[in-house]
Amino acid sequence: MKKEMKPVHGVWASRWVFILAATGSAVGLGNIWKFPYITGDYGGGAFVLVYLACILIIGIPVMTAEIMLGRRGGMSPIHSMQALAKQAEAKKSWSLIGYMGALAGFFILSFYSVVAGWALYYVFKMPTAFAGATAESVGATFDGLLAAPYTLTAMHFVFMVMTMGVVAFGVNKGLERMVRIVMPLLFLLLAILLGYAATTGHFSDGLAFLFTFDFSKLTSEAVIVAMGHSFFTLSLGLGAIMAYGAYMPREMIVGGVKKPVSIGSTVLIIALLDTLVALVAGMAIFPIVFANGLEPSAGPGLMFVTLPLAFSAMPMGVLFGTLFFVLVVCAAWSSSISLGEPLVAWLVERSWNRVKASVLIGVLAFVLGMGSVWSFNIFAGAEYKLFDRTFFDLLEYLTTNIMLPLGGLLIAIYAGWVMKETHVRKELGMKNFKLYMVWRAVVRIFAPLAIAVVFLNALGVI
Numbered sequence: 001m002k003k004e005m006k007p008v009h010g011v012w013a014s015r016w017v018f019i020l021a022a023t024g025s026a027v028g029l030g031n032i033w034k035f036p037y038i039t040g041d042y043g044g045g046a047f048v049l050v051y052l053a054c055i056l057i058i059g060i061p062v063m064t065a066e067i068m069l070g071r072r073g074g075m076s077p078i079h080s081m082q083a084l085a086k087q088a089e090a091k092k093s094w095s096l097i098g099y100m101g102a103l104a105g106f107f108i109l110s111f112y113s114v115v116a117g118w119a120l121y122y123v124f125k126m127p128t129a130f131a132g133a134t135a136e137s138v139g140a141t142f143d144g145l146l147a148a149p150y151t152l153t154a155m156h157f158v159f160m161v162m163t164m165g166v167v168a169f170g171v172n173k174g175l176e177r178m179v180r181i182v183m184p185l186l187f188l189l190l191a192i193l194l195g196y197a198a199t200t201g202h203f204s205d206g207l208a209f210l211f212t213f214d215f216s217k218l219t220s221e222a223v224i225v226a227m228g229h230s231f232f233t234l235s236l237g238l239g240a241i242m243a244y245g246a247y248m249p250r251e252m253i254v255g256g257v258k259k260p261v262s263i264g265s266t267v268l269i270i271a272l273l274d275t276l277v278a279l280v281a282g283m284a285i286f287p288i289v290f291a292n293g294l295e296p297s298a299g300p301g302l303m304f305v306t307l308p309l310a311f312s313a314m315p316m317g318v319l320f321g322t323l324f325f326v327l328v329v330c331a332a333w334s335s336s337i338s339l340g341e342p343l344v345a346w347l348v349e350r351s352w353n354r355v356k357a358s359v360l361i362g363v364l365a366f367v368l369g370m371g372s373v374w375s376f377n378i379f380a381g382a383e384y385k386l387f388d389r390t391f392f393d394l395l396e397y398l399t400t401n402i403m404l405p406l407g408g409l410l411i412a413i414y415a416g417w418v419m420k421e422t423h424v425r426k427e428l429g430m431k432n433f434k435l436y437m438v439w440r441a442v443v444r445i446f447a448p449l450a451i452a453v454v455f456l457n458a459l460g461v462i
């Protein structure tokens with residue numbers, strides 16, 4: 001067989017493995033933990049609608065663009081953007097997309113690991129702590145965890161080791177091997193949980209909360225959070241999906257014939273699965289909130305308070321509860337590896353050893369994450385807050401609501417205006433011309449405009 005040129009880091013075994021890996025990156029704490037609680041914070045239905053609109057009209061086209069850039073570049077986002085800019089005879093400064101993304105990814109990794117650490121703690125806690133639980137007792141357990149910096153640090157440490165451990169094994173032996181096992185299991189467990197929520201008697205209250213559109217509750221802050229979250233949940237704007245795109249095979253064998261792997265339909269599947277998981281998580285959590293007289297706006301603790309309650313009342317709840325938190329950890333794990341990979345791949349391309357690069361990034365992200373650990377205890381006081389936000393809140397806001405949409409904006413502009421159209425068409429391989437024209441109009445005009453409007457609105461300019 002003729003030897004084909006392979007990217008240095010390897011390629012996914014098939015299109016389906018790419019879909020699993022990208023869905024693994026997309027589906028994570030953003031869906032199960034964050035989506036329900038920000039929906040609760042911003043009042044429900046209207047927020048959900050704006051979020052869905054952002055996924056459809058900004059998220060999907062930008063994801064297509066990001067994967068396309070990655071596949072064409074074939075390297076880590078920083079080097080891919082450098083190479084692409086050269087190819088298009090564009091300014092070198094376009095590699096800023098890669099650098100800014102790398103920084104955003106590093107910031108997110110640092111606090112993502114802290115929150116994933118909470119879920120990890122619940123894996124150990126679930127078997128013993130929640131028998132006969134009440135709304136107060138589960139609330140107290142969560143508050144107790146946040147007040148314990150050593151426990152938080154230990155969990156954050158373990159999760160970071162797990163993440164960088166997989167990255168150290170590389171694309172095929174590390175990332176690919178884990179997503180093949182974890183993702184199918186995650187979907188199974190979510191279905192079971194949804195089945196349980198549907199029997200609580202408050203299922204319709206939960207649905208009403210999620211799907212009744214009360215626009216009077218919609219503020220410009222809510223719109224920017226919805227847009228930011230659409231980037232966060234699809235892992236867009238920072239190069240994670242670009243790095244995965246670089247390992248995407250160009251062709252696959254169907255019935256013995258080689259066919260080009262289309263990016264567009266692949267993106268649709270990933271976005272659909274991601275949205276589905278978020279909605280299912282919402283549909284599972286809100287009925288439990290209403291059945292127990294809890295507040296939907298309970299903030300980051302929402303999942304950690306509602307789910308133990310539900311499981312403690314459920315037959316074989318200890319088993320399912322433990323399993324569920326194992327899977328939350330796994331979902332977070334398959335996302336966090338995509339936060340570490342772009343940086344490690346970049347160092348590997350600069351002749352670093354993959355293991356050493358993984359250790360370095362892991363140590364740095366762990367250290368930065370300590371700021372988030374202490375945001376909930378030692379530095380929780382008002383005197384440590386800036387704009388009324390803790391370090392954790394600030395980092396989350398800066399990355400999700402500013403850096404990611406900005407990254408997405410630049411990616412769209414690059415794909416729409418800078419990259420040669422012949423290259424774009426070749427890489428996308430879209431057969432439907434009309435659909436291609438729609439996509440092109442969106443990345444050239446509509447998506448940049450929409451992102452800019454939301455930014456300007458949040459700044460109070462318009």
Ligand code: PHE
Nearest residue numbers: 026028029030232233235240
């Ligand atoms: N999409 C992930 C989630 O929803 C988080 C993430 C963001 C992962 C950006 C990679 C890049 O949890």
